[in-house]
Amino acid sequence: MTEVATDQVIDARGMACPGPLMSLIGVIRQSQVGAVVEVWSSDQGSATDIPAWVAKARHDLIEVVEDAGYTRFRVRKAR
């Protein structure tokens, strides 16, 4: 995969469901179309909820990376 620069990182590690998703939605709303936002989450619900929201809101889930004890979700605001 081509490396895509991240515009903003949200460190939501330690936040319980639905904190990480809510944080992501807030930042995406304020971002320009095309912006890449990365959210870090240690909440298990994020694994299903973040991809579900990204699909529903019709943005792009660029990648999901498992790290030590948390997951990084990279999302491009598509519209």
Next chain:
Amino acid sequence: MDDGEGTLSIALLSGTDDKLSAAALLTAGAAALGRKVDILLQYWALDAFRAGNLTKDHGLAPEAGPDGAAAVRRLLASGGGQHWSTVLDQAKQLGEVRVHACSLSMDLLGLDRSDLDPLVDDVEGVTAFMLTADGQLVFI
């Protein structure tokens, strides 16, 4: 971005923190997906929405037991779990979420509109609530 899936209507009767939290989480999830959410506060849930009452300790449902109560305390102590009223407030900012106080329960508890927290939008009867309940109706 309502896709015509209808309103999620929640008849919220319970006044314990676990059930209030479950309702707030469901609301946030639905609002995130663009669903309209209508909450009708009845009985002990309405009592929890009195001004100044939101963040008081409302206890847990009896089935929580000591182990369940300890698990909830651990979550809150970790700082990761947000209070249900915060989750509900975020959901209201995120989407079309309306919180109604049931008029009969207002009478029952002897409450006036000015006794309620600003998270409550208005007072209405069950018929008005059912009028907009064109999707799923859940009871908590």
